[in-house]
Amino acid sequence: MNNTNNAHPLDQPPAERGRHASRRRFLSVFGTAAVGLPLLGACGTVPDAPAVTTDRKSPMGGARPQVQASQAASPGNEVKRTSFPISAVGLTWTGSPRGVRLRLIDRSGKPGAWRKVTAGCPCAKDPETVPTKSTTPPNRALVPAYGSYGYQLDVDSGVRVVEAIAIDAGRSGTKRLPATAATPSKPTASGTGGAPAFPPAGVVLRADWGADEAKRFTADGSESSPTRFTRAQAITVHHTATPLDDPDPAATVRAIYEQHAVSNDWGDIGYNFLIDRQGTVYEGRFSGSDGIPAHNTRNEIVTGFHTFAFNPGNIGIALLGDFGKEKPSAPMHASLVGLTASLAALHKLDPLAAITYVSPTSGKSTPGPALGGHRDWTSTECPGSAAYLNLSAVRESAARFVR
Ligand SMILES: [Zn+2]
Incomplete structure (x- = not known):
């Protein structure tokens, strides 16, 4: 028919x-x-x-x-x-x-x-x-x-x-997005190169990937999910389980935004950042109009919707792709190291540390990693076994810039 x-x-x-x-x-x-x-x-x-x-x-x-x-x-x-x-x-x-x-x-x-x-x-x-x-x-x-x-x-x-x-999700414009956005300079021989600045140079802000901000609002003009900010305690890495050979990653970010904000009715995209295979970093969850992704002016982190029961103060970074079997590409890895190093330095987090996460909502304490994967907090395959195994290298590299 x-x-x-x-x-x-x-x-x-x-x-x-x-x-x-x-x-x-x-x-x-x-x-x-x-x-x-x-x-x-x-x-x-x-x-x-x-x-x-x-x-x-x-x-x-x-x-x-x-x-x-x-x-x-x-x-x-x-x-x-x-x-x-x-x-x-x-x-x-x-x-x-x-x-x-x-x-x-x-x-x-x-x-x-x-x-x-x-x-x-x-x-x-x-x-x-x-x-x-x-x-x-x-x-x-x-x-x-x-x-x-x-x-x-x-x-x-x-x-x-x-x-x-x-x-x-529409076709993205012809303007080239930055190939690598958060790669720090190499550490010096003494082991420290100074953490890369935050926000990373070239991070693709919401307007740049085509976020329609109207999706965050109800018809009466109120925000569907008003922003809440709290002290950063942890960084958690996810994967989107979308194809690795993605011809238009910005379109995939828009599709995730549509699913999270509208279908799931969360009023916004759940992750604080996303990284594509070329190492481009995208701003996720809205955090204000000051141009500083994921933060308010008091250096607090906006609460996303990525790790159930552990969202406040947990910075969610999604790797675009499926990393069950394949490791993140070199540019993606470099950007993940750069972004996590800059965030760890900004919030005085030790990427190698075990922490006790304290929920600002329930007051409940839970042990976990300062820099970990979604499966460290709940029963899930996310961020994929290959990306999860690669996190030890990310921690080691990020720590060299922070310590
Ligand atoms: Zn996840």
């Missing part, structure tokens, strides 16, 4: 652009309504929700990349179609981390092969109040979709897809 010739609902402009009022309402309304939606067409295709589009000026070169996304929904096993080419499908599910399969649908409606979805970083927002019982964050993945026009899910029994969102 070819829906492109029909008067598909998605081919018409979105009727309403009050993104966040509709977004929050939609999450509850659609979650219920979707169950009873009639199947449209002989192939049982259910139209996806209207796309939400942003298009503004960007310093990346020319217009701000156009980002489109379906409304976040909790789909069953029906085919979900879009009127735009999908660069990634963001998924959140409970149950087995290996219990989801996905197939992409091309423009003509032809399905591709079923693929197993690999759960990525189970990043999560802390509850506003101290939880009364331990909570396990759901599985999450950002599945590349290569310009498809739909997708279909198949899940094992016991698996429930909580949220799914189809994202076209």
Whole structure:
């Protein structure tokens, strides 16, 4: 079946652009309504929700990349179609981390092969109040979709897809982003070269990667997740479990922002920083308009949404790619060393130290590393075994600049 010739609902402009009022309402309304939606067409295709589009000026070169996304929904096993080419499908599910399969649908409606979805970083927002019982964050993945026009899910029994969102993250401008952004000078023979300055030269700020700041606000103009700042205690490394050969990492950052801010309803991207394979460092979670990423003017760190129950004071750095088997590239490694060294120096953290993290929310003390991986704090594969093993080298190198 070819829906492109029909008067598909998605081919018409979105009727309403009050993104966040509709977004929050939609999450509850659609979650219920979707169950009873009639199947449209002989192939049982259910139209996806209207796309939400942003298009503004960007310093990346020319217009701000156009980002489109379906409304976040909790789909069953029906085919979900879009009127735009999908660069990634963001998924959140409970149950087995290996219990989801996905197939992409091309423009003509032809399905591709079923693929197993690999759960990525189970990043999560802390509850506003101290939880009364331990909570396990759901599985999450950002599945590349290569310009498809739909997708279909198949899940094992016991698996429930909580949220799914189809994202076209747009094409980035032609302006070249810095190849390496946070590489410190070599240590001197005495072992110390002085920590690199923070913020790293060439860090790609939110406006530069095309963040649409409107996504952080509700329709009444209030911030969805107001910024909170606290003393830095730890640095935690993640991976995004997205493809290593990423042709447009800035677009992937925008897709993650869309998934975290809108689909997960966190109001922003969960990580404080992201690093791509070329070593480019991207600003993550919004922290004010002073041009200093991740911090306020009192040198406190903004709380992200990356390591559940250990977010306040924990600086989350995501490596773009899947590092289950492959180590970070040399430029990525160098930038991770430079960034962690500059942060450790700024906050007087010893990269080699074991610390006792004290939650400002619950007051609970938990032992952990000053510079570690997501799996040091919770049961997860993140940041991938190869990146995790590589962290000892990152600690050693960062410590040489700090000590
Ligand atoms: Zn993680």
